[in-house]
Amino acid sequence: MSLWEIIRRLYPYVLPHRRLVLFTLLLTLVGSLAAQVNPFVLRYTVDTVQSMLDRNQGLRQGADLLLLVSGLLLGKEIINTFIQFGQKFYGEKIRISVSSTLSQDAIHKILNYELGFYSDSGNQTGKLQTRVDRGVESLMKLVQNFFIDILPLFANAIVALVVMFTANVYVGLVAVAVLPVYFWISYRQADKLNGTRRGLRSLRELKSQGLVNIIDSAVVIKSFVRETYEEEKQGQLQQNLQAAQLETRKTNFLYDGLKTFVEQVGVVFIIILTAYLVLGGQMSIGAIMFHILLFNNVSAPIRQLHRIYDEMNEALTYSEGFFDILDADDAVEKTGPLLPDGVQGTFDLCNVDFTYPSGIQALHDVCLTIEAGKTTALVGLSGAGKSTIINLLCKFYAPGRGRLLLDGQPLAAYDTHALRHRIGLVLQKNHIFKGTIEENIRYGLMDATLAQIEAAARQAYLHDQILELPKGYQSDAQQLSGGQQQRIAIARLFLKNPPIIFLDEPTASLDAIATEQIKNSLDAIKQGRTVVIISHSLAQIVDADCIYVMKQGRMVESGTHEQLYELRGTYREIFDASARSLNIEKLAKVMVDDGDEVEDTAG
Numbered sequence: 001m002s003l004w005e006i007i008r009r010l011y012p013y014v015l016p017h018r019r020l021v022l023f024t025l026l027l028t029l030v031g032s033l034a035a036q037v038n039p040f041v042l043r044y045t046v047d048t049v050q051s052m053l054d055r056n057q058g059l060r061q062g063a064d065l066l067l068l069v070s071g072l073l074l075g076k077e078i079i080n081t082f083i084q085f086g087q088k089f090y091g092e093k094i095r096i097s098v099s100s101t102l103s104q105d106a107i108h109k110i111l112n113y114e115l116g117f118y119s120d121s122g123n124q125t126g127k128l129q130t131r132v133d134r135g136v137e138s139l140m141k142l143v144q145n146f147f148i149d150i151l152p153l154f155a156n157a158i159v160a161l162v163v164m165f166t167a168n169v170y171v172g173l174v175a176v177a178v179l180p181v182y183f184w185i186s187y188r189q190a191d192k193l194n195g196t197r198r199g200l201r202s203l204r205e206l207k208s209q210g211l212v213n214i215i216d217s218a219v220v221i222k223s224f225v226r227e228t229y230e231e232e233k234q235g236q237l238q239q240n241l242q243a244a245q246l247e248t249r250k251t252n253f254l255y256d257g258l259k260t261f262v263e264q265v266g267v268v269f270i271i272i273l274t275a276y277l278v279l280g281g282q283m284s285i286g287a288i289m290f291h292i293l294l295f296n297n298v299s300a301p302i303r304q305l306h307r308i309y310d311e312m313n314e315a316l317t318y319s320e321g322f323f324d325i326l327d328a329d330d331a332v333e334k335t336g337p338l339l340p341d342g343v344q345g346t347f348d349l350c351n352v353d354f355t356y357p358s359g360i361q362a363l364h365d366v367c368l369t370i371e372a373g374k375t376t377a378l379v380g381l382s383g384a385g386k387s388t389i390i391n392l393l394c395k396f397y398a399p400g401r402g403r404l405l406l407d408g409q410p411l412a413a414y415d416t417h418a419l420r421h422r423i424g425l426v427l428q429k430n431h432i433f434k435g436t437i438e439e440n441i442r443y444g445l446m447d448a449t450l451a452q453i454e455a456a457a458r459q460a461y462l463h464d465q466i467l468e469l470p471k472g473y474q475s476d477a478q479q480l481s482g483g484q485q486q487r488i489a490i491a492r493l494f495l496k497n498p499p500i501i502f503l504d505e506p507t508a509s510l511d512a513i514a515t516e517q518i519k520n521s522l523d524a525i526k527q528g529r530t531v532v533i534i535s536h537s538l539a540q541i542v543d544a545d546c547i548y549v550m551k552q553g554r555m556v557e558s559g560t561h562e563q564l565y566e567l568r569g570t571y572r573e574i575f576d577a578s579a580r581s582l583n584i585e586k587l588a589k590v591m592v593d594d595g596d597e598v599e600d601t602a603g
């Protein structure tokens, strides 16, 4: 991305603040004129003092001059303080507003992209976060630099150069002659730092990620007694970091020294030239001070050049990744005009193929019908493609080939948000947001009353457990156990009360008692609704109106439990394996013996 392109992209963001920008520019102009006051005042002072000395005048006659000079310099400083405050404050104001609009735009876009966008290798959670943070940060540095550094410093330099040329063309030429050398050294410095800084940055990221990983995997590290191994890994990183830090410092010291040398050579030339002109009677003695101070105004911005160049490079590097996020228009979720208000909930998949963006083909020529108002179960071994079907039914992804219909209409033709309002989804692992239990359940219906939230929690068999917590519904939801968090997800479903329900292993992380309670609750909510359930637990699926059996992305069998059992195919294989893993024979025997005992006692 070129600098021009960045300016073009930032323009609409800065445009709403045009008055502020104009005001800041005006302040910059006044500031750059004020910056030239010192050289003029000092030249006047030196020349006047010189002429007073020539006339044998002393301190008494010079008092007025001192008063005037002090007044001028202090007055200028007071004005300068206000100007600098204005420049920095308004520059910062523009920067902060532009940065929050940019971040908000990125969030808006990301929220509206389809799921495939997140699973793209460049957009995985951490990477996306880094791209947004780095992009906004580097662009903002550019905006900030422009108003706070680049603009004021360069305005000062240009005004100072003009004054120098007006005073004497040769002096102006000496000042200009130093600039290319200065530019070249700064360019070399920035170029060299660019490489080392990038290395330094990635090492810092690795280091901080390393610490996060240690905390996340503390249990595994400790249980395998790998503390020394992890410490050595971090130690190596630390050493690389130290080397990179030292290299950056070394480069800076070297080039800064060179620049100071060139600047001083410039000062020496200006002193020699001005002294020559003074001795030749072409200038007053005050011109020496005058030219040195003006040259200082010219070289000040160039001293910052490598930093400005460096930050510009950073903006060029990171802004591309950031604007790519804003520009991913083809990833925006597709929607249609059809409102699903009266939908019955009959889904038809005909010859559906589906491949994830990563290239994994999860479904091959799948045909199935999910009947409205009935419970359909999807059964199959891990990775068979069951969750993928739910992903397609929720419109998280679109099928690659084949037809996907809802009530006879293509699913793609439905309004995506309206459709999702009618769907309730409970997964094996549901996200619990940072916040209270009440806030987390409320996610199912944002304007629910506390009574409705409590009722939903009761249906999910969570209410009594919440009341036992010291802060009740205000407790931190992320501190709950896995099973309790699962019940929050189920409470959300009860609160949302949708006509279509997709359950993907809804009771996987619950204990036996909770599983039974939730099963009873879900059985109640299932009545009259379209339900698709995925479960490895037989108890959850044997009652289903229709069971589809999947194997390696293909639909291999379908029917009721009894029909599939008799078929002696894949379903029967899974069923028998489940029965064996549950040790059903022994459990049944215990239950029969227990029953006999009860009968004996009764008899």
Ligand SMILES: Nc1ncnc2c1ncn2[C@@H]1O[C@H](COP(=O)(O)OP(=O)(O)OP(=O)(O)O)[C@@H](O)[C@H]1O
Pocket: 119, 356, 357, 358, 360, 361, 362, 380, 381, 382, 383, 384, 385, 386, 387, 388, 389
């Ligand atoms: N987001 C994704 N990106 C890429 N591939 C995926 C994604 N989700 C699933 N897959 C792949 O698609 C295939 C089917 O996965 P799916 O989750 O649908 O299986 P499943 O039958 O639900 O399995 P399980 O019972 O373990 O949940 C697997 O090979 C899986 O690796």
